[in-house]
Amino acid sequence: MSPWQSWWRQARREIRSRELRPVLAALLVAVAAATGVLAFAERIESALSARSGELLGADLVLSGRSEIPAQFTSLAENQGLDHSRVVAFPSVIFAGENSTLVEIKAVQADYPLRGVLRSGPVEGPGAALGPPAPGEVDLEARAMASLGVKIGDLIDIGNDRLRIRAALLEDPEGGASFVNLAPRALLRVEDVERLGLLGPGSRAFYRLLLAGPAPALARFETAAEPLLKGQRLTRARDAEQQLAEVGRQTRAFFGLAALAVLWLAALAIALCARRYTEARREAVAQMRCMGLSQRRILLQVGGALALYALPAALLGVALGYALQLLLVAGLAGVLATELPPPGPLPAVLGLAVGMVGFAGFTLPALTSLSATPPMALLRRGSEQMPRAELLAYPMALGLLCLAIFLLTGEGRIGLIAFLAFTILAALLAAVVWFLLGRLRKLPLSRQLGFAWRQGLRGLAARPVTTLLSTVSLGLALAAILLLGVVSRDLVAQWRIGLGPDTPNRFLLNIQPDQTEALSAALKELGVANPDLRPFAVGRLSAINGKTPNPDDYADPRAARFIDRNQNISWSQELPAANRIIAGQWWTSGPEVSVAENWAQTLGLKLGDELTITVGDRAVSARITSIRAVDWDSFRVNFFLVFKPETVGSLESTSIASVRLDPASAPRLNELARQFPNVSIIDIDSILSRVLAIVEGVIQSLSVVFWCALAAAVCVLLAALAVSAGARRFEAALWRSFGASRATVRGSLLAELSVCGALGGILGGTAALVTAALLAAQVFEIDYRAPFWLLPAAAALGAALTLAAGWWVLRGVSGQAPAEVLKGG
């Protein structure tokens, strides 16, 4: 017989073997999860890269929080570069009684310099119509829907009206807001001033788009860099890299979640492989006696297994493609763009993850099997680990790393996450081990009845089965409950806990001469004390007289504080929601008070001198107090608050946070018309939008963790299958003592349901403990734990375990008692 024939014959025999069922199931789940996550990540990545080429609408962008000085424009002209100005800021637009917050993007006629701007009817591909003419606006369909308007209608904006020219379909800069918060409105820069939308010092994003030949761009960069004051230069290449990074992170993030599935599936596979080889050791010893080489046996048995596994893996790939639809569905309402369909690569990678992992986890057992010495026939139980098996472990580890890398695109972090998962499992295992030890010593009351007593004893008597089942169920359920129930509950409680006085509207860009009129108007709306705070934008130019260098700080946030503009405010009184934790509020001399985390990041202490440059004025002050800020308060808070005398008169605007009765919200429209330059931001709706995004990610991740639960069930199946032989024998023994079928079944059901319930409680407790930690450390709320979770998780665990038991242990209780006289 040729090796191929015997290989094929072996494979056909394996199909009938029951103990391989959990392996198949585990492989299927692992490949499905891997393929699903990879396909999902690929779709995100290709959607991002489709946009990245024309991301900026330019080759180079100079951006800042204040008007770009004219010197840069003339510098661009000197180099012969095309240039175009863009201003972006949030604003509220109206149509009749309806209003909506939009992101206004005001452009010049030549926008964009690179990439495509498409607009047209709401449905359809649209065309490159260019920016609207003055007096017109292009609106995203979302905004039109919430205003109840159509193309050709007029909308109120600032102190005039604009006609809707078309629906805004694709904007080169859209990629920057891959996940977008507010719909965009495109209009002409010329209209901004006419409509009175921005006053001096208003908060907006200003951009100067530049395009031209590479040498000219390079010369511009060299000339512009020394002149930058709070502005940033972004090259198209940088933007592409940023997007690629987002794609990579998506894959790593979801890949790491899918590692949980791989971990559990691996456990199931390794368990079954060991059982499988134990059952075949004698047959292999015979083959060795007959003169078959180790290699030949390894190839034959391994090859047969692979042949058997391949269809399961292929089915997993198909399932994975269905799964990615669920993953995308979770985020459907959040993504600002259509995702391209997935390509074939995830299928190949998913299959590779599955088969490489499968090889890795069966290899040690198979090597040990093929190395069974012929002597094993004569001397049973001579359990010396063959050298070949020792060599198999590093190889298996290598294959595991490869599988992790294929899945997450991350070698090191993936391995760390895998190990972390192992440690977590070991922790849960220790808890179960302790409980089982206790259970063994517990005198079981006779009131419990035979089935329960026997079931509980069986739990302790088969610690490995119990351990594997409860820990894997516990891990998977913990992830699902934490994500699906507890996190939502936490967010809901946090939101309720915000209290009735929490501000729900921000008013931006209030001009100094408007503060009184605006306060009066707000009073009429029922806002007694609007919290109005003046602020200016400046840069941290010196600490104790020295220019700070971001490279000197370990914390990457330091660079943000140093390179970017900082909002500064000034106040005579300590603002609400602030607490002094060191130093004193205003004493003498030029003073500044710094927020705790800002001071920590930059390593600042009381007495240090800070210099902030606002426009062409430098303000220096000593740190005389450090504040703890309750950022949850939804009040306007600042890292840097100066004593008013220290800053003197600066070009500034004010920002107000107010709590508005929902009933008087429509009357805010009048206020917005009266003060067209003031942007009114609805925090409630932004918060809802942010929470919708979080919810979308939770939903997508939940899909992955349901796969982890399926993998946990595979471990359950494997652990129960391993115990099946012993259980069958024990059932026969009990029946020989005179136990009825119902009695044996009863104790089995009791054992399985307690085992599953224990796993459920373990998972539920892990989720609740994590929630309590999150509540205390992150949300800082008094958490009312949903304790109903524990019985629910216990019931779910018990149901899953009973179902798994039904599948692999069916017929055990009906074992003919005469079996006890056979074998042994």
Next chain:
Amino acid sequence: MILDRVSLALAAGRSLAIVGASGSGKTTLLSLLAGLDHPSEGRIEMFGQALTGLSEDQRAAMRLGRVGFVFQSFHLLPNYTALENVMAPLELAGRDDAETRARAALQAVGLGERLDHLPRQLSGGEQQRVAIARAFAPQPLLLFADEPTGNLDQRTGAKVSDLLFELNRAHQTALVLVTHDPALAARCGEVIRLDQGRVQA
């Protein structure tokens, strides 16, 4: 056909040895007598009641608390201590004094000091003594032993069979023994020899 025209009767407190070559049908006869299996034809009575026609569960109920077994490979529950193993049939029968009785039974076989040992921590002879304690603890009317000394060396085997007969006398338990060992068979009140499923004269 495995067994053919086998006819025997055993009174309370008496002992019977079934001997014969491998494959002669000894074990099959034992499992039929104990009601572990049912014959394709013929009649078996236990405690004056016919086993024929009873379901497996009904036959199990007949054994409950009244029949004990000692097996060649001991067949202890591997994850239960010696005490728990002896308690198992007592608890199954719903005896309130399961633990006291089990302790006494282990004491009687000389294992009073090894109550908390697992089977794998015990020698073969000790394991078989636990099995004997387990079989006698419920004070059965009838005890079946399948090659009770088959897996033990000669000396240990002799000790175990002494114990078996001692308890048989003390409890007035009827004993059915399957064995290869002529010495063991000779200690029984009656001996039947099977050859290819038939009783030899």
